[in-house]
Amino acid sequence: MSSKDTPTTDASTTTRDARMGEGLDDRFNSKLREAFGSSPFILTKFDKFMNWVRGSSMFMLQFGIACCSIEMMHTYAVKHDLDRFGAGVPRASPRQADVIIVPGTIVSKFAPRMKRVYDQMPEPKFVIGMGSCTISGGPFQEGYNVVKGAEEVIPVDIHVPGTGAVLRTRPGRGRRTARRGDRRGDPRDAVQLG
Amino acid sequence: MSADPDRTAGADAGATETLPVTEGVEADRLAELLGDLVRRRDEHLNADAAFEVHPDDVQETLFTLRDEAGFDHCSCVTAQEYDDRFESIYHLKKYDDPTQEVSVVVPTDKADPRSESAEPVYRTADWHEREAYDLVGIEYDDHPDLRRILLPETWQGHPLSKDYDQDRPQVVTLQEHANPLEEDHKDSESDTMFLNIGPHHPATHGVLHLKTTLDGEQVADVDPDIGYLHRCEEQMCQQGTYRHQIMPYPDRWDYISAGLLNEWAYARAAEDLADIEVPDYAQVIRTMSAELCRIASHMLAVGTFALDVYGDFTAIFMYAIREREKAQKVLEDLTGQRMMFNYFRLGGVVWDIPEPRDEFFERARDFLDGLPQATQEFHDLLTTNEIFQLRCVDTGILPPETAKSYGATGPVARGSGIDVDLRRDDPYGYYDELDWDVITQDGCDNYARVLVRLREVEESAKIIEQCLDLLEDWPEDDREIQANVPRTLKPDPDTETYRAVEAAKGELGIYIRSDGTDTPARFKIRSPCFSNLQTLSEMAEGEYIADLVAALGSLDIVLGEVDR
Ligand code: SF4
Numbered sequence: 130m131s132s133k134d135t136p137t138t139d140a141s142t143t144t145r146d147a148r149m150g151e152g153l154d155d156r157f158n159s160k161l162r163e164a165f166g167s168s169p170f171i172l173t174k175f176d177k178f179m180n181w182v183r184g185s186s187m188f189m190l191q192f193g194i195a196c197c198s199i200e201m202m203h204t205y206a207v208k209h210d211l212d213r214f215g216a217g218v219p220r221a222s223p224r225q226a227d228v229i230i231v232p233g234t235i236v237s238k239f240a241p242r243m244k245r246v247y248d249q250m251p252e253p254k255f256v257i258g259m260g261s262c263t264i265s266g267g268p269f270q271e272g273y274n275v276v277k278g279a280e281e282v283i284p285v286d287i288h289v290p291g292t293g294a295v296l297r298t299r300p301g302r303g304r305r306t307a308r309r310g311d312r313r314g315d316p317r318d319a320v321q322l323g
Numbered sequence: 324m325s326a327d328p329d330r331t332a333g334a335d336a337g338a339t340e341t342l343p344v345t346e347g348v349e350a351d352r353l354a355e356l357l358g359d360l361v362r363r364r365d366e367h368l369n370a371d372a373a374f375e376v377h378p379d380d381v382q383e384t385l386f387t388l389r390d391e392a393g394f395d396h397c398s399c400v401t402a403q404e405y406d407d408r409f410e411s412i413y414h415l416k417k418y419d420d421p422t423q424e425v426s427v428v429v430p431t432d433k434a435d436p437r438s439e440s441a442e443p444v445y446r447t448a449d450w451h452e453r454e455a456y457d458l459v460g461i462e463y464d465d466h467p468d469l470r471r472i473l474l475p476e477t478w479q480g481h482p483l484s485k486d487y488d489q490d491r492p493q494v495v496t497l498q499e500h501a502n503p504l505e506e507d508h509k510d511s512e513s514d515t516m517f518l519n520i521g522p523h524h525p526a527t528h529g530v531l532h533l534k535t536t537l538d539g540e541q542v543a544d545v546d547p548d549i550g551y552l553h554r555c556e557e558q559m560c561q562q563g564t565y566r567h568q569i570m571p572y573p574d575r576w577d578y579i580s581a582g583l584l585n586e587w588a589y590a591r592a593a594e595d596l597a598d599i600e601v602p603d604y605a606q607v608i609r610t611m612s613a614e615l616c617r618i619a620s621h622m623l624a625v626g627t628f629a630l631d632v633y634g635d636f637t638a639i640f641m642y643a644i645r646e647r648e649k650a651q652k653v654l655e656d657l658t659g660q661r662m663m664f665n666y667f668r669l670g671g672v673v674w675d676i677p678e679p680r681d682e683f684f685e686r687a688r689d690f691l692d693g694l695p696q697a698t699q700e701f702h703d704l705l706t707t708n709e710i711f712q713l714r715c716v717d718t719g720i721l722p723p724e725t726a727k728s729y730g731a732t733g734p735v736a737r738g739s740g741i742d743v744d745l746r747r748d749d750p751y752g753y754y755d756e757l758d759w760d761v762i763t764q765d766g767c768d769n770y771a772r773v774l775v776r777l778r779e780v781e782e783s784a785k786i787i788e789q790c791l792d793l794l795e796d797w798p799e800d801d802r803e804i805q806a807n808v809p810r811t812l813k814p815d816p817d818t819e820t821y822r823a824v825e826a827a828k829g830e831l832g833i834y835i836r837s838d839g840t841d842t843p844a845r846f847k848i849r850s851p852c853f854s855n856l857q858t859l860s861e862m863a864e865g866e867y868i869a870d871l872v873a874a875l876g877s878l879d880i881v882l883g884e885v886d887r
Pocket of ligand 1: 233
């Protein structure tokens with residue numbers, strides 16, 4: 130009903146600035162950029178990186194929100210078997226987790242809870258935003274109750290675009306996070322990155 | 324089909340017999356029964372009888388309809404705002420015969436939208452009315468606990484009402500849930516303890532929050548707090564055009580790969596609204612693919628349930644996922660997607676079985692051939708397992724009468740011996756041409772619900788098998804996959820319909836009101852999980868906390884559908 134009478138929220142939400150203050154919204158102001166110049170990619174040898182991945186066992190948080198979490202479960206079950214990278218056992222407690230994969234739409238009521246879960250993870254910690262919903266609100270961007278991207282709440286290191294069909298991209302992306310985590314040996318570095 | 328002991332017992336069923344079904348005349352008889360309560364009579368596409376009643380007569384009307392005409396199922400409450408009034412619609416049905424429908428329309432004043440609550444008649448109205456209050460802003464007198472249900476307490480305004488300004492920022496702070504470890508949450512006199520379960524908790528199947536009060540190890544009270552995934556599905560659908568823009572959203576209601584079942588709900592309602600006839604060939608494809616979705620969905624239900632009651636991410640969960648992967652592979656071949664299929668179109672499906680057809684059929688049959696062994700494995704590992712039985716038999720009891728008053732449907736209702744399945748009772752698609760059974764179990768407990776799901780998987784396999792045979796032999800020049808539907812659909816103004824299909828979790832219904840444009844004026848989703856979840860407190864109170872988790876798992880809720 131409201132749809133036809135009220136204008137829908139602008140995609141780039143003018144209200145966001147009002148909420149967050151100026152400048153904070155710049156999605157490219159991540160530490161990653163500062164560290165690596167304009168390109169947020171890191172180049173390394175695949176073997177070296179894979180060895181690191183297997184060696185450092187990034188534990189991820191068992192954290193299901195919406196549709197994407199179903200594909201996330203598939204990633205760590207048979208067939209795709211995330212255990213190959215030493216990351217297949219989801220941790221139920223944020224205090225034991227290194228990576229939080231945010232798999233779904235974040236709505237107003239849930240955002241503060243997610244922030245709290247993130248805060249409870251020990252440093253260094255990494256965030257993967259899975260699916261369009263965590264990038265921008267995805268298909269629900271115009272919804273009155275939908276937070277327009279996880280980044281409004283917690284800093285996201287890696288975005289995996291797509292809706293639902295992201296499974297094929299995910300294990301690969303998981304590797305890339307792990308690559309970032311390579312710097313875990315130097316906590317300061319990692320903090321700076323995260 | 325299994326016999327239903329409740330069909331012959333109970334006051335409601337007895338009343339039904341005194342009022343035989345006679346199409347058309349039925350509406351008149353009901354009008355006669357209600358007498359002066361009816362202020363105006365109207366017709367909805369789904370129900371010959373839509374009675375408009377005074378806001379103060381709601382309970383009387385509903386009591387009469389329930390006790391004297393046998394309408395024991397309040398499937399949905401739709402609230403909406405017109406230019407000159409607010410309106411609540413109670414969609415009533417009978418468990419014995421869901422094709423008998425009646426809508427009770429309650430218009431209320433624009434300035435002070437207030438009407439009588441239906442909660443004393445149907446327990447399920449409790450949450451439905453809270454939702455109506457939350458999103459549209461109608462107040463219900465006599466309601467036991469009228470507060471927001473989906474949006475945070477601090478929310479300003481009612482988003483589906485006409486004067487809501489979406490661009491106004493809302494402030495939602497982190498309100499601490501009561502901390503169970505703090506001393507003051509322990510009541511020293513009665514010795515109860517308050518426990519938060521969720522919204523981030525492995526056993527809640529998503530972002531559900533249960534406010535639980537424990538007395539020792541027993542649950543004294545449990546209050547589900549939902550809305551952590553309320554992503555405005557109804558608003559999204561109201562903004563989309565009928566023809567193409569709405570169809571992607573149903574995939575995201577019940578996202579346990581049950582997308583096609585949801586799409587069918589929308590397709591059915593919209594086809595009804597625009598009077599579209601779906602070709603038989605397309606119906607067979609729909610039936611087949613929807614049942615594949617049901618298998619995938621039930622597999623996850625069983626897998627995660629096993630996870631809840633005695634597992635970790637071990638064998639059973641992995642086996643369940645393995646079967647799902649196979650089903651998803653077939654679905655992917657057909658639709659191009661693993662989860663968000665977007666495969667149905669109004670009037671049919673988007674494309675035919677992929678070439679080479681033989682290969683597709685072979686793969687689908689391979690999947691079906693492996694299924695008996697897989698279900699046997701589940702029976703060996705789960706249902707005949709002593710530990711599992713200890714956890715599930717006689718826990719989470721849901722008596723049929725309670726289930727009915729909460730509007731439970733799907734495997735939850737069938738596990739309580741209620742013989743209801745819209746595929747058979749209100750046939751759509753190709754189901755009535757095929758040979759299959761509705762599964763019911765009389766146990767009323769967690770165990771019965773698991774059995775129902777496992778046996779339904781076998782029935783679904785039967786259906787798919789027959790569909791594959793049909794598709795294989797279908798004459799090549801008669802493979803019509805879509806009816807001829809205009810590019811822009813504009814159903815007649817002020818047409819209203821409520822149509823439901825049997826989704827994986829139960830009755831998934833859609834109410835649409837058109838206003839002559841190409842987008843719906845009101846789009847309301849009746850989600851089976853929303854109603855099913857309400858039964859949780861009935862099942863868990865007085866039981867051990869561990870059984871609460873089992874009961875929740877056996878309900879097989881999916882939060883995307885509960886919150887919408
Ligand atoms: S991106 Fe798509 S699949 Fe993922 S949570 Fe959002 S709607 Fe669901």
